[in-house]
Amino acid sequence: xxxxxxxxxxxxxxxxxxxxxxxxxxxxxxxxxxxxxxxxxxxxxxxxxxxxxxxxxxxxxxxxxxxxxxxxxxxxxxxxxxxxxxxxxxxxxxxxxxxxxxxxxxxxxxxxxxxxxxxxxxxxxxxxxxxxxxxxxxxxxxxxxxxxxxxxxx
Numbered sequence: 001x002x003x004x005x006x007x008x009x010x011x012x013x014x015x016x017x018x019x020x021x022x023x024x025x026x027x028x029x030x031x032x033x034x035x036x037x038x039x040x041x042x043x044x045x046x047x048x049x050x051x052x053x054x055x056x057x058x059x060x061x062x063x064x065x066x067x068x069x070x071x072x073x074x075x076x077x078x079x080x081x082x083x084x085x086x087x088x089x090x091x092x093x094x095x096x097x098x099x100x101x102x103x104x105x106x107x108x109x110x111x112x113x114x115x116x117x118x119x120x121x122x123x124x125x126x127x128x129x130x131x132x133x134x135x136x137x138x139x140x141x142x143x144x145x146x147x148x149x150x151x152x153x154x
Contacts, residue, residue: 003033022052027062034066077110097130104136
């Protein structure tokens, strides 16, 4: 039985989610179940499963990635920044363009434009023609320059 089926059966019986069931499933299984829950707009269950998954498998790519995205959905920017930053550390040279883009957006929403620009530069080193990173670079360069101009005038 899949993780999603088990969760739905427990919910149908009116039972609380039993954390013990999660240990039988891999981080990938949990991530895929969360993706299905989000796709069907069962966000509260997705959040609960994400919390359980990250506590059971901290530091794994699947859990960092999906919980980073869940944090963005929740608009919990600082948490999204922490999770996606850790994901880039875990992935190293294998960090995907999407991860860079999501981290940049989380940083911008967390009011950290200078740090977002640094992440854009890192992403562009690996993916120089990635359209979203190029666009973010243009916007952030202009913004950071504009923010520094009043400081330089003094």
